[in-house]
Amino acid sequence: MTDPGQRLRSSLAADQAASSGTEFDSPIAMEALRATRVLHAADQEPFPAPGRIRVVTIANQKGGVGKTTSAVNLGVALALYGLRTLVIDLDPQGNASTALGVEHSVGTPSVYDALVGDSSLSEVVHPTTASPLLSCVPATIDLAGAEIELVSVVAREYRLRRSIEAYLHSLPVERRPHYVLIDCPPSLGLLTLNALVAGDEVLIPIQCEYYALEGLGQLLNNIDLVRQHLNPGIAVRTILLTMYDGRTKLADQVAEEVRNHFGDLVLDAVIPRNVRVSEAPGYGQSVLTYDPGSRGSTSYVDAAREFAHRGVALPPLTSHPAPGGIAAPPAGALGFPDTDAATVPVPPSPEERA
Numbered sequence: 001m002t003d004p005g006q007r008l009r010s011s012l013a014a015d016q017a018a019s020s021g022t023e024f025d026s027p028i029a030m031e032a033l034r035a036t037r038v039l040h041a042a043d044q045e046p047f048p049a050p051g052r053i054r055v056v057t058i059a060n061q062k063g064g065v066g067k068t069t070s071a072v073n074l075g076v077a078l079a080l081y082g083l084r085t086l087v088i089d090l091d092p093q094g095n096a097s098t099a100l101g102v103e104h105s106v107g108t109p110s111v112y113d114a115l116v117g118d119s120s121l122s123e124v125v126h127p128t129t130a131s132p133l134l135s136c137v138p139a140t141i142d143l144a145g146a147e148i149e150l151v152s153v154v155a156r157e158y159r160l161r162r163s164i165e166a167y168l169h170s171l172p173v174e175r176r177p178h179y180v181l182i183d184c185p186p187s188l189g190l191l192t193l194n195a196l197v198a199g200d201e202v203l204i205p206i207q208c209e210y211y212a213l214e215g216l217g218q219l220l221n222n223i224d225l226v227r228q229h230l231n232p233g234i235a236v237r238t239i240l241l242t243m244y245d246g247r248t249k250l251a252d253q254v255a256e257e258v259r260n261h262f263g264d265l266v267l268d269a270v271i272p273r274n275v276r277v278s279e280a281p282g283y284g285q286s287v288l289t290y291d292p293g294s295r296g297s298t299s300y301v302d303a304a305r306e307f308a309h310r311g312v313a314l315p316p317l318t319s320h321p322a323p324g325g326i327a328a329p330p331a332g333a334l335g336f337p338d339t340d341a342a343t344v345p346v347p348p349s350p351e352e353r354a
């Protein structure tokens with residue numbers, strides 16, 4: 001069975017079959033059943049591996065739309081269902097690190113050391129308790145200065161891309177992540193630019209609220225500019241509707257407007273507004289581990305499943321030597337001749353800067 005849509009339908013059908021025809025007909029029993037399914041995800045049909053390593057930039061310069069929540073919970077869902085996943089926290093607020101229970105106090109090896117310093121990503125990757133398949137590059141508050149510190153660094157827009165490429169190449173194929181999810185800050189500055197240059201695709205979470213589409217044009221324009229000048233492969237591939245409140249007409253209107261505008265890019269799965277989702281980070285957890293039977297948890301599992309199935313048909317990037325992986329833009333071809341890896345001088349370490 002090769003059609004990804006058909007595979008997704010049969011995977012969903014298997015899930016539904018497991019919950020129908022049982023004596024679990026009260027809401028609490030259903031919730032317990034759903035929780036069991038998430039908790040024992042490893043015993044169920046794993047999500048299919050993508051056609052190539054997917055480096056996904058999760059961006060929306062609007063604040064509080066669910067970027068971090070989506071990076072964390074999609075990451076945990078992908079890992080629980082068998083896919084190696086790396087979440088890179090690229091926001092000085094460090095919310096993704098908090099939600100994954102990863103230390104991110106000042107001095108912790110973090111994405112700052114890879115972006116501004118000379119650490120490799122492998123030196124700043126931390127394991128998570130959510131799943132052995134999920135790791136995280138945390139962000140510390142140091143990252144707040146990176147926007148300014150990066151200004152004088154050669155090939156500053158390529159720093160994250162180079163780090164990710166070097167990291168992927170340093171790992172044996174069987175240990176390379178299937179997914180790299182980059183959680184962006186709510187701005188269109190140098191950090192988000194680095195994430196757009198590093199990614200092969202963009203996932204935009206859109207909150208089902210009144211001003212949802214405002215400012216989106218600016219983000220899409222920026223993505224176009226990055227495609228023209230810095231990263232020809234980047235494309236918006238996924239839109240995820242978040243914080244949907246079924247009790248309001250407005251949420252339906254926004255969802256409809258987004259679907260009319262973006263068509264198939266929008267995942268069928270919608271994330272409802274659910275209090276368990278917002279409580280989970282306070283316990284250093286994803287909602288999948290905090291309350292696996294909640295609607296928030298199961299909707300993120302559904303979204304991750306759909307997202308994973310859509311990735312199966314992605315063709316490998318041709319210029320990468322190993323199966324899957326990201327391809328470097330051809331040196332000089334983008335009008336930035338000094339961005340070729342061989343010519344990028346190693347930036348001074350933080351100590352040298354001081």
Ligand SMILES: Nc1ncnc2c1ncn2[C@@H]1O[C@H](COP(=O)(O)OP(=O)(O)OP(=O)(O)O)[C@@H](O)[C@H]1O
Pocket residue numbers: 062063064065066067068069070091095184185186242243244271272273274275277278279281296
């Ligand atoms: N589905 C949901 N139901 C209820 N609360 C949610 C949901 N998704 C996110 N939240 C809450 O909304 C707030 C904003 O979410 P989140 O931090 O993921 O957004 P963000 O886009 O990363 O924000 P920022 O732009 O500040 O980085 C958080 O307090 C989060 O817990």
Ligand SMILES: [Mg+2]
Pocket residue numbers: 067068069091095183184185
């Ligand atoms: Mg965030």
